[in-house]
Amino acid sequence: SLSDRLTATFKNLRGKGRLSEADVDATVREIRRALLDADVAVPVVREFASRIKERALGSEVSGALNPGQQVVKIVNEELVTILGGETRRLRLAKNPPTVIMLAGLQGAGKTTLAGKLSKWLKGQGHSPLLVACDLQRPNAVTQLQVVGKRAGVPVFAPHPGTTSEFDAPTGDPVAVAEAGVAEARQKLHDVVIVDTAGRLGVDAEMMDQARRIRDAITPDEVLFVIDAMIGQDAVNTAKAFEDGVDFTGVVLSKLDGDARGGAALSVASVTGKPVMFASTGEGVDDFELFHPDRMASRILDMGDILSLIEQAEANWDKDEAARMAKKFADQEDFTFEDFLAQMQQIRKMGSMKKMLMMMPGAQNMRQQLEQFDEREIDRVEAMVRSMTPHERLAPKIINGSRRARIARGSGVHVSEVNGLLERFGQAQKMMKKMAQGGMPGMPGMSMG
Numbered sequence: 425s426l427s428d429r430l431t432a433t434f435k436n437l438r439g440k441g442r443l444s445e446a447d448v449d450a451t452v453r454e455i456r457r458a459l460l461d462a463d464v465a466v467p468v469v470r471e472f473a474s475r476i477k478e479r480a481l482g483s484e485v486s487g488a489l490n491p492g493q494q495v496v497k498i499v500n501e502e503l504v505t506i507l508g509g510e511t512r513r514l515r516l517a518k519n520p521p522t523v524i525m526l527a528g529l530q531g532a533g534k535t536t537l538a539g540k541l542s543k544w545l546k547g548q549g550h551s552p553l554l555v556a557c558d559l560q561r562p563n564a565v566t567q568l569q570v571v572g573k574r575a576g577v578p579v580f581a582p583h584p585g586t587t588s589e590f591d592a593p594t595g596d597p598v599a600v601a602e603a604g605v606a607e608a609r610q611k612l613h614d615v616v617i618v619d620t621a622g623r624l625g626v627d628a629e630m631m632d633q634a635r636r637i638r639d640a641i642t643p644d645e646v647l648f649v650i651d652a653m654i655g656q657d658a659v660n661t662a663k664a665f666e667d668g669v670d671f672t673g674v675v676l677s678k679l680d681g682d683a684r685g686g687a688a689l690s691v692a693s694v695t696g697k698p699v700m701f702a703s704t705g706e707g708v709d710d711f712e713l714f715h716p717d718r719m720a721s722r723i724l725d726m727g728d729i730l731s732l733i734e735q736a737e738a739n740w741d742k743d744e745a746a747r748m749a750k751k752f753a754d755q756e757d758f759t760f761e762d763f764l765a766q767m768q769q770i771r772k773m774g775s776m777k778k779m780l781m782m783m784p785g786a787q788n789m790r791q792q793l794e795q796f797d798e799r800e801i802d803r804v805e806a807m808v809r810s811m812t813p814h815e816r817l818a819p820k821i822i823n824g825s826r827r828a829r830i831a832r833g834s835g836v837h838v839s840e841v842n843g844l845l846e847r848f849g850q851a852q853k854m855m856k857k858m859a860q861g862g863m864p865g866m867p868g869m870s871m872g
């Protein structure tokens with residue numbers, strides 16, 4: 425697996441400085457191979473690899489990870505972002521019914537999905553109506569009716585040759601779609617799922633029909649259903665549907681098969697549309713919300729390496745805390761190197777900001793959290809990084825000309841460097857006081 429190969433490429437060396445071109449190249453080569461194995465489209469792999477290289481080159485080597493792990497971490501973050509970041513929810517219409525239209529090639533899994541989606545929505549307290557607009561294939565309407573029965577959801581459909589259960593027009597899918605939405609409005613269904621026809625290959629007539637249906641019912645969501653096994657064709661198919669009906673989200677079907685799901689990356693990457701659901705079998709319950717993070721590790725087949733990375737980072741936090749505690753105890757000087765290490769920890773809290781904001785009780789902390797400014801940390805970090813190692817360990821030597829050089833190197837004004845050195849001096853003094861057992865005098869507070 426990729427994990428094994430990467431582990432072999434990188435022993436547990438911890439780097440210093442910045443990631444080198446050789447580090448990055450070796451890992452990116454493995455990543456590219458893994459993506460191609462997962463059947464991600466070739467041009468997508470190429471673009472992705474060069475983006476990773478650009479981002480990884482010159483990024484700081486973390487204290488916690490070896491260079492290979494660090495590149496993998498970047499790759500994983502990028503994958504998750506491309507695949508849609510956090511799972512995107514269905515957009516429900518302010519004035520029901522919410523209209524969802526399904527589009528995709530024949531055999532992609534639209535009709536099956538219609539059943540799954542409707543059952544899932546029903547479970548969430550909605551009252552969906554399925555609308556059969558595939559009038560192309562002889563059995564398509566019956567198939568949707570079977571699926572609807574399994575899901576326990578009514579189906580609006582023309583009955584060729586007989587009188588319709590509903591008064592549905594026959595023959596014209598656009599008219600059926602419109603009548604279906606009207607029916608839902610009248611019978612107070614709050615969601616309508618419109619199943620459409622597909623062809624084996626993309627063709628103009630089919631796309632035209634899909635577009636006319638879309639224009640007639642102005643759906644809140646157009647979901648493009650694509651078979652996870654489709655492989656290299658994913659890009660062309662997705663582009664054709666994007667041009668043709670301009671879908672709002674992607675559903676990846678047949679994820680129960682062997683496919684590693686490269687199609688998800690191909691489609692999301694060329695269209696920028698989020699993957700929202702996954703279909704994982706022929707049954708009406710084989711359906712789940714799509715999780716970009718799980719998909720990312722499936723595509724790269726690197727679940728184990730990611731958990732290693734998490735562990736290494738968690739341990740590093742502990743190591744670092746222990747190191748600082750020892751420094752205090754030994755009454756060593758607090759240096760800019762320590763300062764830098766602390767900033768990395770603070771950064772991690774920054775990325776936790778969003779999560780913290782959502783927690784009960786966060787209201788009290790809200791102001792502090794909102795004031796947390798990543799850019800301020802960037803500037804401070806840039807200044808510290810512009811110092812020589814000697815300056816970091818012995819800040820006393822930073823005289824006027826050194827200050828000017830640091831300011832130039834980090835793109836800030838000299839007054840900012842002065843401010844930093846002053847604050848640092850105060851912090852150093854405070855650390856010393858704390859280490860000696862006393863707290864700096866704070867009016868109104870006694871520290872027992």
Ligand code: GDP
Nearest residue numbers: 530531532533534535536677678703704705706
């Ligand atoms: P449509 O032409 O887009 O409506 O596709 P269908 O819903 O009719 O599905 C085509 C075939 O794929 C049927 O035999 C389905 O049972 C099968 N199918 C659909 N979704 C899945 C899935 O997630 N997993 C598996 N294994 N088969 C599926």
Ligand code: MG
Nearest residue numbers: 534535558564
């Ligand atoms: Mg169908």
